[in-house]
Amino acid sequence: MKLTVIGFWGGYPKAGEATTGYLLEVADKKFLIDCGSAVVSQLQKFVDPLKLDALFLTHHHADHSADVGALQHVFIIQKALGHSKDIFPIYAEENGYKYFDDLTHNGVTAGVPIDVNNGVTIEDISISFMRTIHPVPCLAMRFSYNGKSVVYTGDSSFTEDFIAFSKNADLLIVDCNFYKGMDGSKPGHMTSEEVGTIAKQANVKKLLLSHLPHFGEHDQLVREAKEIFDGEVQLASTGLTIFM
Numbered sequence: 568m569k570l571t572v573i574g575f576w577g578g579y580p581k582a583g584e585a586t587t588g589y590l591l592e593v594a595d596k597k598f599l600i601d602c603g604s605a606v607v608s609q610l611q612k613f614v615d616p617l618k619l620d621a622l623f624l625t626h627h628h629a630d631h632s633a634d635v636g637a638l639q640h641v642f643i644i645q646k647a648l649g650h651s652k653d654i655f656p657i658y659a660e661e662n663g664y665k666y667f668d669d670l671t672h673n674g675v676t677a678g679v680p681i682d683v684n685n686g687v688t689i690e691d692i693s694i695s696f697m698r699t700i701h702p703v704p705c706l707a708m709r710f711s712y713n714g715k716s717v718v719y720t721g722d723s724s725f726t727e728d729f730i731a732f733s734k735n736a737d738l739l740i741v742d743c744n745f746y747k748g749m750d751g752s753k754p755g756h757m758t759s760e761e762v763g764t765i766a767k768q769a770n771v772k773k774l775l776l777s778h779l780p781h782f783g784e785h786d787q788l789v790r791e792a793k794e795i796f797d798g799e800v801q802l803a804s805t806g807l808t809i810f811m
């Protein structure tokens with residue numbers, strides 16, 4: 568498996584960058600996970616959007632979904648230019664993702680409901696889900712293939728449920744929008760201390776801090792997570808790649 572960070576900012580993108588978006592390559596599949604502001608622009612530096620196999624959406628907040636329309640326009644315009652593609656699946660929770668009906672669009676994309684209890688299987692890749700704690704319905708995701716797994720918390724405040732859900736993951740991508748000692752629970756996000764605790768308790772191999780805040784020094788988040796978790800901790804940055 569190979570992960571490429573397309574965007575990592577919480578809320579809005581800094582100039583020339585993007586909010587949440589990750590490209591996950593598993594076997595011969597290329598999945599986009601979340602499609603926030605400016606993700607479509609950044610994505611094209613790393614992959615031709617026509618080569619994507621599916622999009623998985625955690626929730627409908629703009630910093631995770633603002634560029635869904637832009638991605639649909641890629642497919643519509645490229646189709647008109649003669650580059651046709653099978654109808655592109657966009658996975659989201661039908662009764663949780665507010666704009667689910669809009670995911671099926673103009674013969675180029677189709678909304679596919681996520682079965683939270685039974686997960687999704689695509690060839691030999693299995694994807695399981697967990698409901699998070701956030702002001703709107705949001706799903707954490709675990710992608711597993713060939714004995715390796717990547718877990719992404721989506722947006723959430725701290726819950727011990729993440730420990731079982733992330734158990735022994737090769738990579739844990741977390742919403743780390745606040746510093747140690749702050750309270751992220753109202754807006755539904757986590758601190759460096761909380762994500763360090765999950766990583767340690769879940770015994771993950773590597774921790775990737777993402778959904779980063781627009782204040783403070785991000786290196787401090789790494790130091791604070793490392794006070795608790797003694798595995799590898801990295802800050803998300805545009806184009807960062809991690810192999811599992």
Ligand SMILES: [Zn+2]
Nearest residue numbers: 626628701722
């Ligand atoms: Zn959110």
Ligand SMILES: [Zn+2]
Nearest residue numbers: 578628630722
């Ligand atoms: Zn967010």
